[in-house]
Amino acid sequence: MRIELRFCKHCFEGEHENAHKTAVTRDLVACARTVKQYKDVIDLDDVHLRSIREDEEDDGRPAAIPAVAATIQNEQVTVSDTQLVTMGENGYMLVYPNPADALKVLAGNVDEISKVAGEDIVPELSPESAEILADKSAGENDEYPTPDAGEGAPDPDEMPDTAPDKMGASGPLPDAVSDIVDDKYK
């Protein structure tokens, strides 16, 4: 399996003034680095970290796996700045655009490595992330709704980790992404 974590550089640096997302983003990166370091232990082919910046030169294109999660905001395609993408041996790709889900996947890998390697390699996580990982009832939790939360979904202002930040790639599907899609699927 291959894994690519794309994360918002600004959230990582604390520049998006969302302390919760900054904490979770840093933990996502910490977990992904740990998984990358020990990838051979659980036979992962590749673990790629890709930071996404809000500027015109960065269109949010994938680095290693050609799948991108997007939402429509104000009738424009907006690429999610933080997402985890996995690709299995069978070629199936899974995209996790919700940082809480991405964290659970990466933390699961870290746990698995810990068990196989027989050593505790879990990075120190923020209280915010510890709370996400302790929450077994994801999907029923208002704070981290699944995409099908439907009516009753909370106000976007109260969903710090699920509302994607706008980034340079908003607007019609960027040519660069279209090119990638074309190249890979022709």
Ligand SMILES: [Zn+2]
């Ligand atoms: Zn951000």
